[in-house]
Amino acid sequence: MNRVKNAAYWNPRLNIARIAERGIRRAVEEVERENGGRYPQRESELVGGRPIR
Numbered sequence: 001m002n003r004v005k006n007a008a009y010w011n012p013r014l015n016i017a018r019i020a021e022r023g024i025r026r027a028v029e030e031v032e033r034e035n036g037g038r039y040p041q042r043e044s045e046l047v048g049g050r051p052i053r
Contacts, residue, residue: 004016004019004020008018
């Protein structure tokens with residue numbers, strides 16, 4: 001977390017939310033590549049709570 005704060009502090013074009021958004025976008029793109037492409041649009045809203053194991 002300290003590294004994120006430092007990056008946001010020293011780069012006036014970035015804030016913590018924008019850094020997080022960039023990281024999430026890259027992570028989703030990686031998962032989609034592993035899947036062979038984008039996932040289809042979900043048919044309903046996600047169910048809240050802990051993941052099923």
